[in-house]
Amino acid sequence: MLSKYDYFKPDTLEKALEYLEKNSETRILAGGTDLMLLLRKDAVSCEHILDIKDIPETKILSYTPKVGLFIGASIPVNRIAEDDVIRGVYPALCQAIDGLASFQIRNRATLVGNICHASPGADTSAPLLVYNAKVHIASIEGVRIVDIANFFTGVKKTTVKENEIVIGVSLPDVEQGDNSIYLRKARIKGHDLCNVGLAMRLTSKKEMYVAMAAVAPIPLRLTELEKTIGTKELTSELGPWIQEEIKKYMDPRRNSVRSSREYRFHIAGVLAKRGLLNLLEKEAK
Amino acid sequence: MCNQNGGNNCFEYVDSQMPRVPLQLVVNGEKVIEFVDPAMTLLNFLRIQLKLFGAKEGCGEGECGACTIIMDGHTVNSCLVLAVEAQDSEITTVEGLSKNGELSILQQEFINNDALQCGFCTPGMLMSARNLLDRHPEPTVEQIKEGIAGNFCRCTGYQSIIDAVISAAKREREELI
Ligand SMILES: Cc1cc2nc3c(=O)[nH]c(=O)nc-3n(C[C@H](O)[C@H](O)[C@H](O)COP(=O)(O)OP(=O)(O)OC[C@H]3O[C@@H](n4cnc5c(N)ncnc54)[C@H](O)[C@@H]3O)c2cc1C
Ligand code: FES
Ligand code: FES
Numbered sequence: 001m002l003s004k005y006d007y008f009k010p011d012t013l014e015k016a017l018e019y020l021e022k023n024s025e026t027r028i029l030a031g032g033t034d035l036m037l038l039l040r041k042d043a044v045s046c047e048h049i050l051d052i053k054d055i056p057e058t059k060i061l062s063y064t065p066k067v068g069l070f071i072g073a074s075i076p077v078n079r080i081a082e083d084d085v086i087r088g089v090y091p092a093l094c095q096a097i098d099g100l101a102s103f104q105i106r107n108r109a110t111l112v113g114n115i116c117h118a119s120p121g122a123d124t125s126a127p128l129l130v131y132n133a134k135v136h137i138a139s140i141e142g143v144r145i146v147d148i149a150n151f152f153t154g155v156k157k158t159t160v161k162e163n164e165i166v167i168g169v170s171l172p173d174v175e176q177g178d179n180s181i182y183l184r185k186a187r188i189k190g191h192d193l194c195n196v197g198l199a200m201r202l203t204s205k206k207e208m209y210v211a212m213a214a215v216a217p218i219p220l221r222l223t224e225l226e227k228t229i230g231t232k233e234l235t236s237e238l239g240p241w242i243q244e245e246i247k248k249y250m251d252p253r254r255n256s257v258r259s260s261r262e263y264r265f266h267i268a269g270v271l272a273k274r275g276l277l278n279l280l281e282k283e284a285k
Numbered sequence: 286m287c288n289q290n291g292g293n294n295c296f297e298y299v300d301s302q303m304p305r306v307p308l309q310l311v312v313n314g315e316k317v318i319e320f321v322d323p324a325m326t327l328l329n330f331l332r333i334q335l336k337l338f339g340a341k342e343g344c345g346e347g348e349c350g351a352c353t354i355i356m357d358g359h360t361v362n363s364c365l366v367l368a369v370e371a372q373d374s375e376i377t378t379v380e381g382l383s384k385n386g387e388l389s390i391l392q393q394e395f396i397n398n399d400a401l402q403c404g405f406c407t408p409g410m411l412m413s414a415r416n417l418l419d420r421h422p423e424p425t426v427e428q429i430k431e432g433i434a435g436n437f438c439r440c441t442g443y444q445s446i447i448d449a450v451i452s453a454a455k456r457e458r459e460e461l462i
Binding site: 031078103 | 362369370436
């Protein structure tokens with residue numbers, strides 16, 4: 001099949017939403033680093049391309065102390081990672097971005113595109129989960145706000161409907177002393193989707209939050225594991241325990257092109273232990 | 286945009302026959318006004334419509350970096366950008382690096398350091414290296430590696446490319462003094 005589509009780049013959200021209502025078979029274009037591949041391979045059908053990069057609401061990137069961070073849907077991930085303030089407040093988010101694809105892809109790829117594409121291994125998903133991010137989704141009826149934990153519904157599936165546009169993602173502010181880390185393992189260093197992506201966050205109240213990418217059909221927040229950690233004393237002795245424990249919460253694919261289930265179980269354990277020790281070590285300083 | 290050619294894993298540009306849209310942009314310092322196929326990639330626009338054959342299509346999927354150009358100050362994989370997305374933008378391709386028929390310092394250092402063999406990766410590699418030097422005039426080896434990580438070279442083994450970028454950075458700094 002030949003890809004045939006026209007192109008529309010509205011400058012207001014209203015125009016964009018009206019266009020979506022009127023035209024079925026429309027694909028939303030942000031950075032295009034996933035969509036262009038799908039179109040090239042004729043993996044999706046599409047008659048209209050709706051470029052959202054001129055919509056003012058999607059062009060916002062702002063951090064406000066006591067409120068938090070808003071990342072508009074047109075913001076390429078490099079813009080986020082280059083911001084030293086954001087890096088200081090949400091380290092796991094910026095570390096996840098550092099490991100995503102190559103520099104030139106990161107100049108185009110957006111964080112919102114990353115979660116809307118909803119690959120189980122989407123690198124930014126795990127940090128968003130540990131920061132309780134909220135997804136702002138607009139339609140002509142108005143804006144609804146969805147917890148990131150309820151956003152993913154399956155492999156490459158989300159709660160976003162055909163007539164909706166994600167305008168951005170917000171992350172609540174953190175308190176002094178909050179810290180986080182993102183660890184990933186891929187076949188080669190850089191430039192490959194991860195086999196396991198792990199975000200861990202230690203809040204100022206000494207609560208541990210854990211989320212993982214690429215170990216189940218959707219990115220996972222490990223709330224049960226978090227509860228069990230909550231009953232234990234946070235010391236480096238938890239390392240070997242978490243290394244085994246974390247495997248209970250994973251359901252990696254059997255026939256993955258990137259790695260076997262066994263390998264993913266093993267790596268997840270190693271990363272969990274490493275992440276825990278790293279956060280405790282930083283806290284001790 | 287592209288069509289699978291006779292079932293082979295070989296893609297070539299096929300006109301989508303969609304109504305043409307006006308496109309205005311600046312390419313290598315020159316204003317360009319054209320009508321384009323809305324389904325055409327920026328890479329195909331540069332190569333087929335503007336006859337700028339520097340940027341190459343290696344994979345067409347964002348993996349190899351052979352199509353890297355600089356768009357509004359940022360490197361992008363032009364195989365993943367639609368030509369119409371470049372409206373009002375400023376683009377530099379490898380053809381824009383030399384001035385008045387003379388190769389830039391960076392290009393000269395690629396030659397001096399044998400940083401190319403078949404040369405297929407070179408136009409993209411040069412654009413990533415150019416952008417890296419604009420961001421980090423005195424790059425560390427780690428920064429160079431990170432800067433060219435999205436550009437595959439199947440010939441040189443990369444060391445000569447890293448050497449070329451280091452010598453170019455040094456010469457560029459000296460020329461500033
Ligand atoms: C070579 C290469 C390497 C990669 N490596 C990685 C990697 O290591 N880790 C990783 O996580 N990803 C990786 N990716 C995938 C990709 O770069 C990311 O998923 C990227 O963040 C997608 O963002 P985008 O803006 O390019 O999305 P687009 O391609 O523009 O859109 C992606 C999907 O989301 C939809 N969409 C986009 N924006 C919205 C919106 N605002 N509202 C509703 N729907 C929307 C689109 O319609 C499309 O279906 C890689 C891609 C390539 C080509
Ligand atoms: S041709 Fe664009 S990255 Fe390979
Ligand atoms: S010189 Fe041949 S691919 Fe780099």
